[in-house]
Amino acid sequence: MSRRVTYFNSSFASFDPDALEFITNWEANTSAVMQETQRLAVIDWYRGMKGEGTPNGSNLLTIAKTNGARIFILIPIDDITSNASAYELDAVSNGVIKGSYNNFTSGDFTALGVVGGPTKSFDSGVASNSYSADNFGYAFYSRTNSRANTHADAGSGSDGFVQTRTASNTFNGRVNNSVDIGLISNMDSRGLFQLQRGLFVGDKVKNGVVLVSDIRPGSTNTKIYTFHNYLTLYSPRQLCFYAVGLQYMSTNELTDFYTINQRLQSTVITGGRQIGTAIAPI
Amino acid sequence: MEEQVIYITNKITSFKSQWNVICTPIPYDNGYIIPLGWESELQAREIEFTYVDYIPPQLEELL
Numbered sequence: 001m002s003r004r005v006t007y008f009n010s011s012f013a014s015f016d017p018d019a020l021e022f023i024t025n026w027e028a029n030t031s032a033v034m035q036e037t038q039r040l041a042v043i044d045w046y047r048g049m050k051g052e053g054t055p056n057g058s059n060l061l062t063i064a065k066t067n068g069a070r071i072f073i074l075i076p077i078d079d080i081t082s083n084a085s086a087y088e089l090d091a092v093s094n095g096v097i098k099g100s101y102n103n104f105t106s107g108d109f110t111a112l113g114v115v116g117g118p119t120k121s122f123d124s125g126v127a128s129n130s131y132s133a134d135n136f137g138y139a140f141y142s143r144t145n146s147r148a149n150t151h152a153d154a155g156s157g158s159d160g161f162v163q164t165r166t167a168s169n170t171f172n173g174r175v176n177n178s179v180d181i182g183l184i185s186n187m188d189s190r191g192l193f194q195l196q197r198g199l200f201v202g203d204k205v206k207n208g209v210v211l212v213s214d215i216r217p218g219s220t221n222t223k224i225y226t227f228h229n230y231l232t233l234y235s236p237r238q239l240c241f242y243a244v245g246l247q248y249m250s251t252n253e254l255t256d257f258y259t260i261n262q263r264l265q266s267t268v269i270t271g272g273r274q275i276g277t278a279i280a281p282i
Numbered sequence: 283m284e285e286q287v288i289y290i291t292n293k294i295t296s297f298k299s300q301w302n303v304i305c306t307p308i309p310y311d312n313g314y315i316i317p318l319g320w321e322s323e324l325q326a327r328e329i330e331f332t333y334v335d336y337i338p339p340q341l342e343e344l345l
Contacts, residue, residue, distance in 0.1 A: 083301060102304050103306055118338065
């Protein structure tokens with residue numbers, strides 16, 4: 001009887017059709033069978049994006065699909081290893097759309113994420129001007145600090161870049177406007193970083209909390225589409241999550257988005273790869 | 283902060299490595315650069331290369 005209950009619970013969790021499609025596409029792309037730990041994390045992520053087990057129940061997946069966002073959740077092969085094939089799939093399209101890694105070596109990919117460096121970049125495949133100028137956001141999860149002023153983690157074009165650096169302890173960045181959204185000093189450069197622009201508002205966000213805002217309008221160009229770099233600036237940090245084309249999120253949605261993705265990082269490998277406090281799955 | 287990278291004099295066509303990553307040499311100092319670790323892939327295609335110290339630009343130069 002106990003075996004039957006376990007089987008039922010497992011099957012129930014796997015009924016999420018979006019998670020199932022993503023897992024199927026991931027397995028086809030990697031020629032590997034997704035392990036149970038990773039499988040459960042994927043299912044939990046999709047359920048969370050649909051509002052399950054989050055503080056405010058936001059249905060972020062529906063909004064992401066409507067906005068044409070691409071979210072790369074970087075599901076590894078197992079608790080130790082990974083590769084480009086495992087990490088290049090967009091979760092909003094359930095793994096149908098792929099980004100592409102440029103100039104990385106195989107040693108850059110582990111279950112913890114992807115380590116960047118000179119000339120290395122991840123292209124989300126998004127073309128410039130794909131999104132609304134005043135309803136747009138992007139995010140990445142950094143696991144490491146760096147020690148130089150010239151490291152940038154996301155961007156392309158002068159209207160979008162993010163620097164999170166530790167030599168001078170600053171978080172610098174802009175989104176859809178040629179002016180930076182305030183400079184933040186004295187901070188740790190690890191965690192979920194997010195920048196977003198709404199109608200006459202831009203926010204610089206870390207771990208779901210707005211740190212500073214401006215009241216500028218969005219320009220006509222949205223140019224964020226690569227990670228690990230900004231033009232010819234490259235970051236050596238280890239990143240384990242990228243997102244582009246997110247909608248402008250409310251305070252509640254930012255909280256839910258952080259909860260879901262901190263939960264993903266906490267569960268995607270045994271022991272977690274998150275920075276800070278782990279969040280248990282649903 | 284300098285970092286050593288592979289330097290290729292002649293422009294090459296992008297290709298995909300055995301580990302499913304695209305080789306995209308970046309223009310630099312009258313040639314092209316890619317990171318260390320691509321040597322075997324270049325040798326397999328008989329592409330000549332050497333090494334240089336890469337000095338990244340300052341952010342202010344790009345804005």
